[in-house]
Amino acid sequence: DAKTTQPPSMDCAEGRAANLPCNHSTISGNEYVYWYRQIHSQGPQYIIHGLKNNETNEMASLIITEDRKSSTLILPHATLRDTAVYYCIAFAKYNFNKFYFGSGTKLNVKP
Amino acid sequence: GAVVSQHPSWVICKSGTSVKIECRSLDFQATTMFWYRQFPKQSLMLMATSNEGSKATYEQGVEKDKFLINHASLTLSTLTVTSAHPEDSSFYICSARETGSSNEQFFGPGTRLTVL
Numbered sequence: 507d508a509k510t511t512q513p514p515s516m517d518c519a520e521g522r523a524a525n526l527p528c529n530h531s532t533i534s535g536n537e538y539v540y541w542y543r544q545i546h547s548q549g550p551q552y553i554i555h556g557l558k559n560n561e562t563n564e565m566a567s568l569i570i571t572e573d574r575k576s577s578t579l580i581l582p583h584a585t586l587r588d589t590a591v592y593y594c595i596a597f598a599k600y601n602f603n604k605f606y607f608g609s610g611t612k613l614n615v616k617p
Numbered sequence: 618g619a620v621v622s623q624h625p626s627w628v629i630c631k632s633g634t635s636v637k638i639e640c641r642s643l644d645f646q647a648t649t650m651f652w653y654r655q656f657p658k659q660s661l662m663l664m665a666t667s668n669e670g671s672k673a674t675y676e677q678g679v680e681k682d683k684f685l686i687n688h689a690s691l692t693l694s695t696l697t698v699t700s701a702h703p704e705d706s707s708f709y710i711c712s713a714r715e716t717g718s719s720n721e722q723f724f725g726p727g728t729r730l731t732v733l
Binding site: 551 | 653663
């Protein structure tokens with residue numbers, strides 16, 4: 507699986523959009539980009555995933571660059587409850603469906 | 618839907634004893650489940666892949682005789698930490714992938730193991 511790199515931490519003001527970047531420059535054509543988040547001492551929670559096209563759901567939007575070497579997770583209106591560690595994972599179906607987590611980004615949403 | 622539970626949520630045991638952690642998919646069947654370990658302020662580390670009806674496959678560096686995995690049904694996988702030592706103290710998290718469905722993994726709430 508491609509390695510992903512993320513900034514270790516980011517701050518965001520409550521109510522503003524949080525834009526979390528992820529670099530996956532070695533991603534291959536059949537690898538998806540998945541995003542999960544982990545609130546302190548809980549199991550990870552699925553947010554969104556995509557392959558080539560931008561995706562949006564009730565939680566977030568995922569913007570994938572045309573060359574697929576990077577992506578951005580957007581939380582449109584961050585709340586204090588969005589404070590968590592956000593993980594970007596490059597996932598290949600053929601690798602027995604395994605997820606390998608990187609170090610993630612700690613998002614601090616501040617009042 | 619897609620709920621995964623773990624039991625117990627936390628456990629304290631003495632050094633040398635064995636501890637069993639259960640992972641259940643409550644509303645779906647899961648041919649494949651995964652076990653992760655997470656040390657404080659670190660990311661999740663994949664330990665092993667649990668396959669229903671067959672042997673688990675372990676990641677490099679994970680001792681299979683130390684961490685016994687049994688996946689006896691489509692809704693239950695167990696992880697037994699044998700002869701636990703203080704360095705085994707960690708947060709153990711399981712996930713499950715719904716049989717025949719997408720590749721999304723649903724994670725349990727985790728089990729905090731403390732070995733004294």
